[in-house]
Amino acid sequence: MKKNIWAIIPARSGSKSIRDKNIKLLNKKPLIAYTIRSAIKSRVFKKIWVLTDSIKYAKIAKKYGAEIPFIRPKEISGDLSTDDELYEFLFKFLDKKGITPPDFFANLSPTIPIRSNNVIKRGVEYFYRKKNLFESMRTVAEQSQTAYRNFRIIDGKLCSIIKKDFDLKKLMKPRQLYPKTYIAWGGVDIISTKSFLKNKTVHSKNVLPFVADQLYVDIDHKRDFEYAEFLIKKLGSKL
8 A cells, every 4th residue: 555655756967977867878778767667666655756957857757657747946956956955845836736745755866776675665664664753764774894984185194084183093993893884875765744844854853764785886977887787787687
């Protein structure tokens, strides 16, 4: 049974790293098609909306089964535009059209082509079991190396990522002595309508972590495309 949750796939056209990244062909399909397919396959959403600033992107998204409620204004589709701005515009659009929003939105990154083991459905069901305790959810994966041992470069020298400290000896303890750290990877992030209207932000202070340690790649560079294509051919029907 479908829950009162809509999928939102934000797909702006102004990628600087790879031109038209979200519709670039990956194993003969546009990159965005993989996320749309995963959303449809999950069978948990009442609506699947792609929010894009490009008519070309919109036509491609519609071809693969998504709905296009509007074309995003350019002023909220730039390099520095935020999810908060996008969702604020979305809620104003729904209010203007007299459309009742769902209880929740699932934000699905279009740059994640591999979502295996029905991770979207599992994530939504996991959140619904705990939704009375949390305002939102983010999908994360445990990092193989703790972030506490990462560095910055300041004044040409390696520096701790935690604070301005150049004593690297402090960072050379066995990794088992550091806390585990996690990276958000955009598999399925859930936003509460009630929480957003109250806090004006997609993720506030009470966020449920959904730990989904699966093989994934977030497309940003040419090498990511090459790796994703290798994985897709290798995994095949397992996706």
